[in-house]
Amino acid sequence: MKPVDNSARSWAPRAGLVGAGWVLAVAATAGAVLSVRFGDRPGTLLLTVAALALLAAALHGTLLRPRLTADGTGLLVRTLSGTRRFGWHEVRLTLSTVRRFGREVTVLEVEPLDLQSPDLVVLGWTELGADPRDVHEELLALRPA
Template structure:
């Protein structure tokens, strides 16, 4: 994969904020442990683990999606899966959530991969358009 290959990943800034919040939540958890507030420590501890897991996921699955003339590559914690253009069906799904339209990119082959703006770092509509332009006729 060369540098001209389009790639999409979670926003670096968003991942950095996730790590920062995980560190701050960890410090707050330590404070609650030392002050003897066990329920508060447990609650903040769960939040810390969730923030760290989200930030780690955003760090380790880079790039989340890549494409070239041969197909797409989707990366998750289990590794990278390559799908040829003949194997994958692209769809743009839009649903209404909390009063606004939310678009997600769906890649279907043997299984369904759903990617939103958090995973792609940009609007799924733009990614869909780029993928359609790359896909051979």
């Protein structure tokens, strides 16, 4: 019998954040329907675009759960193009801090070392549901020496 690996960890967008996205998508859709009824064309356009954007974000947060899973053998990353499995020796994990909208944002970069698969995955706080620095530390602790 194979021993159970209890060291597996996973990260996903916070359920409350995804739930808020769904609630706001429904509210924006209701607002768009009401604005059609009252003949407010600019309002209809604005609320329809907002509803579609919120719907896409909420759907993304719901379907791609968990975004990142790690255990002693490697990483599992879920993206829109599918689920990718990487052994620890196949990826480079780096933290990048960039300045966006006047504040510093830290992201975790999962970079495949295989040149045939140059898909860089960038995960921030919203995708991980946790600070990328903390996730990076946990991943380094899980990674075999």
